[in-house]
Amino acid sequence: MMYRLIADLAMVVHFAFLAYLVLGGFLAWRWRRTVWAHLAVVGWGLLSITTGIECPLTLVEDWGRRNAGLLGLPASGFIDHYIEGVVYPEEYTNMARLLVAVVVLFSYVGYVLRRP
Template sequence: MTYRLVADAAMVVHFAFLLYMAVGGFLAWRWGRTIWAHLAVAAWGLLSVLTGVECPLTLAEDWARRKAGHEGLPASGFIDHYIEGVIYPEEYTNLARLGVAVLVLFSYAGYVLRRQ
């Protein structure tokens, strides 16, 4: 039971992380200091897309699911399991990534304009 809760918590935090990566830059329009946290999150997202580095949240969820006696995440990871083919078709992955990049860049441009 405890491992299952850890796995579910990791999944929820992962979704929150991805949501913050997409739109968190807009929070900096109101709370300027949050831009530093968002820069770190956006950098991690970019690093994971460019290099394929495994996210610690994915590793934690997979580990906890296996410890709970369930099937772990597929080798393709969190995004492929929960998002690609579920929220949008797999062939639109690059378009979805571009959309997130545009959101982040727009939020940063707005942040800079609002600070001037």
Template sequence: MIFRVLAEATMVAHFLFIAFVVLGGFVAWRWPKAIWWHLAAAAWGLCIVVFELNCPLTYVEDWARDRAGQSGLSRGFIDTYLTGVMYPERYLNEVRLLIAAVVVFSYAGLAHRWRRRAPRQEAPRQEG
């Protein structure tokens, strides 16, 4: 029972991580220090896609499901729960581009907000 709960909790954590990869730049609009966490998460997400790595959370979920007497993921997390479920497999590259566009847009918006908030230095006043 505990391993099934662990597997399900890992699956939820994985979904939350993916949501943070996609939307974390917007979180930094409200909490600017979150950008460092998002940069790390986005870099990891990019490495997973580019180098076709398995996330450690996938290994944890597989391990827990195996201990619970269930079959593990036959494919990666995204291939199991998202591709072909949330969007057709033929649109995988378009979805990846859309995610990249969302991240870039969130960073552009964050940069704009930072520039607007930056204290402006006034030119020294000349007396005379």
């Protein structure tokens, strides 16, 4: 039961992380100091996409699922399991990444233009 809770919590935190990746730049319009945290999250996202490094949250969720007696995440990871093929078809992965990049860039343009 505890392992399942750990796996579920890691999954929820992972979704929150991704939501913050996409929308966190807009929070910086109101709370300017949060831009540094968002830059770190965007940096991690870019590193993950370009190098294929596995997210620690994926490892924690997989570990929790396996120790709870469930199937682990597929080797392709969190995004492939929960998002690709579920939220959008797999062949639109690059388009989805581009859309996220455009949203993040737009949020940063707004951040700069709204400077006091």
